[in-house]
Amino acid sequence: MRLHPASLFVALGLALPFTAGATEKPVDPYVQSDRNAGVTPIQGDGVYKAFHGKAGIDRIVHRLNGYHHTDPRISDLFHAADDQRLERTLSEMFCYVLGGPCHYTGRDMASAHKDMGVQIAHQNAQIEDLQKAMAEEHVPVWAQNKLLAKLAPLERVTVTR
Amino acid sequence: MRASRICPRSVIPTLMASVLSGLVGIGSASAKPEYVWGGKLDLTRGVSTVDGSAGGGIASWALISGNETRDGIGGTANVTALRSHNFTLTSYAAGIGAWDRYEVTLGGQDFDTGRTGGRLGLGNGYTFHQDILGLKARLFGDAVYDQDHWTPQVAVGAQIKSADHKAILHALGARRASGVDYYVSATKILLDRSLLIDATIRMTEANQWGLLGFGGDRRSGYQPQFEGSIGYLVTPRLLVGAELRTKPDNLRFAREGDAADLFAAVALSKTLSATLAWAEIGDVATLRRQSGLYLSLQAGF
Numbered sequence: 001m002r003l004h005p006a007s008l009f010v011a012l013g014l015a016l017p018f019t020a021g022a023t024e025k026p027v028d029p030y031v032q033s034d035r036n037a038g039v040t041p042i043q044g045d046g047v048y049k050a051f052h053g054k055a056g057i058d059r060i061v062h063r064l065n066g067y068h069h070t071d072p073r074i075s076d077l078f079h080a081a082d083d084q085r086l087e088r089t090l091s092e093m094f095c096y097v098l099g100g101p102c103h104y105t106g107r108d109m110a111s112a113h114k115d116m117g118v119q120i121a122h123q124n125a126q127i128e129d130l131q132k133a134m135a136e137e138h139v140p141v142w143a144q145n146k147l148l149a150k151l152a153p154l155e156r157v158t159v160t161r
Numbered sequence: 162m163r164a165s166r167i168c169p170r171s172v173i174p175t176l177m178a179s180v181l182s183g184l185v186g187i188g189s190a191s192a193k194p195e196y197v198w199g200g201k202l203d204l205t206r207g208v209s210t211v212d213g214s215a216g217g218g219i220a221s222w223a224l225i226s227g228n229e230t231r232d233g234i235g236g237t238a239n240v241t242a243l244r245s246h247n248f249t250l251t252s253y254a255a256g257i258g259a260w261d262r263y264e265v266t267l268g269g270q271d272f273d274t275g276r277t278g279g280r281l282g283l284g285n286g287y288t289f290h291q292d293i294l295g296l297k298a299r300l301f302g303d304a305v306y307d308q309d310h311w312t313p314q315v316a317v318g319a320q321i322k323s324a325d326h327k328a329i330l331h332a333l334g335a336r337r338a339s340g341v342d343y344y345v346s347a348t349k350i351l352l353d354r355s356l357l358i359d360a361t362i363r364m365t366e367a368n369q370w371g372l373l374g375f376g377g378d379r380r381s382g383y384q385p386q387f388e389g390s391i392g393y394l395v396t397p398r399l400l401v402g403a404e405l406r407t408k409p410d411n412l413r414f415a416r417e418g419d420a421a422d423l424f425a426a427v428a429l430s431k432t433l434s435a436t437l438a439w440a441e442i443g444d445v446a447t448l449r450r451q452s453g454l455y456l457s458l459q460a461g462f
Contacts, residue, residue, distance in 0.1 A: 073200075120230040121200025128202065131397050142355050142394050149352035152308040 024085040027107070033094060036108040038149045038157065041099045048100040050143035051134075054091070057098070060133045063090040067129035074125050077116050097150050110124040127151075128150050174354030187328035200230045203398045205305050205350075207260065208436045209459045210286050211370065212320050213254030213268035214295040216346075217354065218455055219406040220388035220421050221310045222359045223316035223348040225299055227258025228265065228461040234259045237266070240462045242438055249273040250435060253335060256295065258461075264297040264318075272372045277448055283329065289353035289372045291324035304357075307423070313349035313358075320344075322371035334412045335374025336381050340366050344388075361388035361435045368411050369445060377411030384409050398428040408443075418443020 030036075042048075051057050065087050068078040078086075089106030096104045106112060129147065135146045163362035207224040216222040217238070228234030235258050242289040243250040254268025267294050278287030295354040297318035304314035308342035323329060325340040329449025330338050350357065364383045376382065386409065403423050410417045438455035445451045 006316050119200075119210055121232065124202045124230070128397075141394065144397075145352045145355045145394065149308040152306045152352065157308045 004125065006042055024088070025082045027085070028112070030107050032105045034104050036106060037073060037093050037104040038097055038109040038154050039097055041097055042150065044100060045099055045141050047146045050100045050145075051094075051098055051139050052137060054100060054102065055104070056137050057094045057100070058087075058091050059085050060130075060137050060139070061094060063128075063133035063136060064130050065090070067133065068126070071125060071129055074122050074129075077118065077122060086117070098147060109154050111156045113160060116158075117161055118159050119161055120155070123155055123159050163309070191212070194454040198270060199228050199235070199431065200233070201228045201261075201461070202305060204400055204426065204434065206237070206461045208434050209237070209241065209254065211241055211243070211250065211252045211270065211456060212258075212342075213239070213252065213256065213266040213291075213293050214297055214318060214320070215258070215264060216361075216388075216403045217392070217426070218357065218401070218422055218436055218440065218457060220359055220404045220423050221318060221344055221346050221361050222390065223302070223346040224304060225264045225297065225315040225316070226256055226260050226461065227257040227264075229258055229261065231261045236462050239457060241266075241436075241455065241457035243442070243453055243455045245442070245451040246451045247263050247277050247448045247449075247451060248275050248445065253296070254293070256416075262299045264295070266293075266295040268293050268295070268368065270367070271371055274446065277446060281446065289324065289326060291322050293371070293408075296321075302347075304350045305352075308350075308352050313347040313385070316346050316348075318344050318346065322367065322375075323372055324371055324393070325336050329385075330374035333373060333414055333455060334377075334378035335368055336366075336376030336426060338374050340371060340375030342367060342371075346388075350394075355372040355394040357390070357394065359388075359390040362386070363388060366411070367409065369408070369417060373412065373446065377460040378413045380409065380411045392424075392426070399424045400424075402423045405461070415447040416444045418445075418450070432462055434461070 066082060069075050092102050093104045095102035131144060173361055179358035189330045206228060208221045210216040210221055211219060214221050215224045215226040226237035229235030233306045237258060238255040240253045250272050252270040252408055254266045256266030258264045269290060272289040274287045279285040297316050299314060300314045322341040325337040340364055342362050342365040346361040348359040356460055363386045365386055366383055368374050368377055387406045390402060390404045393399040394400055405421045407419045408417050420442040422440040424436040426434060426436040428434050436457040440455045441452040
């Protein structure tokens, strides 16, 4: 559903109701923009390649979202999550941030985390789960840290209590 | 509010919590942080210095001890042994880290002079000892999360040290058996380069960390000294690097040199970290160029 006609409205900067995949639940309308990722992408494609491209990122995100539900430190935060949508948008975001040929179509970080009640210990737990998922994809540590360095400052927005 | 959970009917804890929340910069009526246990990322509480505070092995860092985040109060305990050909230095400390902002540690150091004690007329195996109360407060910055600008995590600290054997320290030329070190530390993790960097300035009068007293017959008074660390994150749980710590040279009877080490710090589990180092600690009590193996275990919870 990548060529959804909604993309035309996005290009015009209009708000619209978004329904990307048949199995994703509908969400409130918002303006799509790469800026919603909250960070600028890494230059060059070296790190993107170290993540084994979009396929590698998809595998990492799928594993990470598995940990979201099995890690007792954070599983409560993800009970109500739309897994289809979460994995699609998170994978887009990582791909975009890592300098890959992707656009982020999810909501901005503040609205996406507004009602989750994330504390810093939750954020740290999720980082550990992400490190585990990246290690399982055999992403070298230097490249893992490039992604984490980009994501870290988002803590100011995602951690709300 | 965290304190009101402990004593819900009292107004005072609630007031205290409000004041603390204001100081710490967290907590509001609309978004109450729950009191949660544990939660720091591996190695981000540092390992433990020979002085007992969070740092590398010999350089203090701006990181706060214990495994608690800004939402909790945690504890730390550590024991360290540095063994050279001629002596053994043992240090141990326990303490708390509160809200990832304040650190209080209480510990001691034993300096077993082995046969050198006999040569100095003190007797074989003569052991110098000092107690150290360490206080540290993080002023600003987050070494882990502030990855989009250069501001380091900055902390100030004081170490109140009191050595035994006052008469002998005086005989060796020391002015006093107790003293206070003051320091300011700046620590930064450059995650996109997998580096940890620390620079610390310490105002001190201490001879051999204070074990040989404070001030001396050659020099006396506070002098600024430098401590620095640089480490590479091989994995999220393994940091390898090098450290330097300069020291005053106050006593006539023996020159005092600077200390340096090469270290590997590993998070064995959420609770336990170990540091193995090769340390060169310069001339110590008439012994030339002392070096040896350094092993430290640290628990954080």
